[in-house]
Amino acid sequence: MKLFKFSDPGTSVVILLTVGLFSLSLVVKGFTHELFLEASVFLVSVKPILMTGKNAASEERIERRLNQIKELLGAHGTRAIGKENIGG
Numbered sequence: 001m002k003l004f005k006f007s008d009p010g011t012s013v014v015i016l017l018t019v020g021l022f023s024l025s026l027v028v029k030g031f032t033h034e035l036f037l038e039a040s041v042f043l044v045s046v047k048p049i050l051m052t053g054k055n056a057a058s059e060e061r062i063e064r065r066l067n068q069i070k071e072l073l074g075a076h077g078t079r080a081i082g083k084e085n086i087g088g
Contacts, residue, residue: 011052018045 022042029038 011049015049018042018049
């Protein structure tokens with residue numbers, strides 16, 4: 001079972017480590033002025049993870065569409081071959 005919808009095991013580990021280290025830094029440093037620095041580092045880490053998820057979703061949609069096109073071409077090709085044999 002996947003931890004996140006569009007992620008491989010490596011990405012899941014990175015996500016968990018990022019959240020864990022961010023939480024640990026809040027406990028160690030406290031809610032001081034360095035919170036903004038920690039939050040910005042956290043967001044920089046999360047951005048590629050979110051982009052990976054969007055890319056995976058786009059890839060899945062493209063693959064489905066290509067499979068639909070392939071099926072349509074296969075169906076039309078079979079019909080075209082059948083018509084050539086009948087007419088010839």
